[in-house]
Amino acid sequence: MSIQDSEAEALLRQRLQAQELRITPNRLSVFRALLQSARPLSVPELAQRLQADGLSVPTLYRIVEVFSAIGVTHPVLVDHQSVGYELREPFRTHHDHLVCSGCGRVVDLYNCDLTDVMAQLGRDNQCRVNFHQVELHGLCAECTAAKTSGPLPR
Amino acid sequence: MSIQDSEAEALLRQRLQAQELRITPNRLSVFRALLQSARPLSVPELAQRLQADGLSVPTLYRIVEVFSAIGVTHPVLVDHQSVGYELREPFRTHHDHLVCSGCGRVVDLYNCDLTDVMAQLGRDNQCRVNFHQVELHGLCAECTAAKTSGPLPR
DNA sequence: TTATTTGCAAAGCGTTTGCATTGGG
DNA sequence: CCCAATGCAAACGCTTTGCAAATAA
Numbered sequence: 001m002s003i004q005d006s007e008a009e010a011l012l013r014q015r016l017q018a019q020e021l022r023i024t025p026n027r028l029s030v031f032r033a034l035l036q037s038a039r040p041l042s043v044p045e046l047a048q049r050l051q052a053d054g055l056s057v058p059t060l061y062r063i064v065e066v067f068s069a070i071g072v073t074h075p076v077l078v079d080h081q082s083v084g085y086e087l088r089e090p091f092r093t094h095h096d097h098l099v100c101s102g103c104g105r106v107v108d109l110y111n112c113d114l115t116d117v118m119a120q121l122g123r124d125n126q127c128r129v130n131f132h133q134v135e136l137h138g139l140c141a142e143c144t145a146a147k148t149s150g151p152l153p154r
Numbered sequence: 155m156s157i158q159d160s161e162a163e164a165l166l167r168q169r170l171q172a173q174e175l176r177i178t179p180n181r182l183s184v185f186r187a188l189l190q191s192a193r194p195l196s197v198p199e200l201a202q203r204l205q206a207d208g209l210s211v212p213t214l215y216r217i218v219e220v221f222s223a224i225g226v227t228h229p230v231l232v233d234h235q236s237v238g239y240e241l242r243e244p245f246r247t248h249h250d251h252l253v254c255s256g257c258g259r260v261v262d263l264y265n266c267d268l269t270d271v272m273a274q275l276g277r278d279n280q281c282r283v284n285f286h287q288v289e290l291h292g293l294c295a296e297c298t299a300a301k302t303s304g305p306l307p308r
Numbered sequence: 309t310t311a312t313t314t315g316c317a318a319a320g321c322g323t324t325t326g327c328a329t330t331g332g333g
Numbered sequence: 334c335c336c337a338a339t340g341c342a343a344a345c346g347c348t349t350t351g352c353a354a355a356t357a358a
Contacts, residue, residue, distance in 0.1 A: 020312095021312085021313095022311095022312060022313065022356085022357050022358070023357075023358095024312090024313065024314085024356080024357070026313080026314075027313095042347090043347080043348080044346085044347070054315095055314090055315095056314070056315050056316070057315095057347090057348085058314080058315075058316085058348085058349075058350085059313080059314055059315075061347095061348065061349075062313080062314085068234070071255075074291055075231060075234050075235070076231070077229060077230070077231040077237065080222065080228075080229045080237075081229065081237060081323095082347090083231065083234075083235060096275075098276070098279065098281050098283070107279065107281065109275065109279060112275060114271070117268070117271060118288070118290055121250070121263060121266055121268075121288075121290065122252070122290060122292060124263075125252065125261065125263055125295070126295040126298070127252050127254075127261065127290070127292050127293060127294055127295060127298065128292045128293045128298050129252070129290045129291070129292040130255070130291060130292045130293075131290070131291040131292065132288065132289065132290050132291065133288070133289045133290075133291070134272070134275075134286065134287070134288050134289075135286065135287045135288075135289070136272055136275065136276060136281070136283045136285070136286050136287075137283070137284060137285040137286065137287070138276055138281050138282045138283040138284045138285065139281065139282045139284075140280075140281050174337095175337085175338095176331090176332050176333070176337060176338070177332080177333095178331085178332070178337095178338065178339085180338080180339075181338090196322090197322075197323080198321085198322070208340095209339090209340095210339065210340050210341070211322090211323080211340095212323085212324075212325085212339080212340075212341085213338080213339055213340075215322095215323065215324075216338080216339085217338095235348090236322085
C-alpha cells in the first residue's frame with residue numbers, strides 16, 4: 001500500500017539524509033510531479049511538467065538517477081521504447097499491468113497477491129527480490145469480441 | 155519450451171509470409187543473431203555483431219520493429235536505460251527477468267511456473283492473457299554477497 | 309565555509325525520416 | 334513487373350559531460 005502525500009515527503013527527506021544527499025527544491029519538485037502522476041514519466045515528460053519551475057534537463061537526469069539509486073523510483077519501459085520513472089512502494093501502491101494487444105490500452109491490476117510467489121522465485125535463484133512488475137499481454141474484454149485475423153495494419 | 159534452430163527459421167518464414175512480409179537475407183541475419191544471443195540485444199549491439207553483413211542501422215530498427223509487431227521478438231529494458239530485443243516463445247524458451255539493482259544486469263529466470271497464475275489473473279479481470287512478462291527488481295546473487303550499507307558510492 | 313547541486317553550453321549517441329535504388333515474389 | 338525493403342544522408346531528440354556559479358548544511 002501507499003502512504004499519504006505528507007508522509008511520503010517526510011520519508012523522501014529521510015531517505016536522502018540517510019545517504020547524505022541534500023534536500024533541494026528541485027528534488028522535491030520532481031518527487032511531487034511523480035507523486036501526482038498516474039503513470040511513469042520520462043525525463044522529457046518531467047521537463048514539460050516542470051518547465052515552470054525552471055529545472056534544467058541535465059538536473060532532471062541527475063535527480064531520477066539519484067532517486068532510483070536510493071530506491072525511491074525505478075525505471076520502466078514505456079510504450080515499448082522509452083524509459084519512464086515511477087515511484088516505488090511505499091510511495092505508491094503497487095500494481096501490475098495488462099497491455100491489450102488489440103486496442104493498446106493499459107489496464108492497471110491492483111490486489112495482485114504475487115508478492116509471495118515472486119519472493120519464492122527470487123529464492124530459487126539466489127536473488128533478493130524487493131520489487132516486482134508483471135506485464136500481461138493479451139486482449140481486454142472488449143477486444144476479445146472484436147478479434148480479427150489477417151495481415152497486420154501497415 | 156523453445157524449438158530447434160532449423161524449425162525456428164521455418165517458423166519465422168511462416169510468420170512473415172502470413173503477414174505478407176518478405177523473407178530477406180537481412181531479416182534472417184537479425185533473426186539468427188538473436189537466436190545465438192544469450193541475452194537481449196539492442197540495435198547498436200546488433201549493428202556491431204552484424205557489421206560484416208553490411209546491414210544499415212535504419213534497417214535494423216525497421217526489422218526489430220517488424221519482428222516485435224508480429225510477435226517474434228519483444229522489447230526489454232536493459233541496464234536500466236537501453237532497449238534490447240529478445241526472441242519470444244516458441245523461438246526461445248519462455249523465461250522471466252530479474253533486473254539487478256546493483257549492477258543492472260538482467261538475469262534470466264527459467265522454470266517459472268507462472269502461466270497458470272497469470273491466466274487466473276487475466277480471468278479475474280475478464281482478460282485473455284497470451285503472454286506474460288515478469289520483471290523482478292532486486293539484487294542478483296553476486297550483488298547480494300557484495301552488499302554494503304551506508305552512503306552510496308559516489 | 310565547503311562540498312554538493314545546479315545551469316549552461318556543447319558534445320555524443322541513439323533513433324527516425326525522406327528519397328532514390330534494389331530486389332523479393 | 335510491382336511494391337516492399339534497403340541504403341544513404343541528414344535531421345532529430347534524448348542523454349551525458351565539463352565547468353563555473355549557486356546553495357544546502
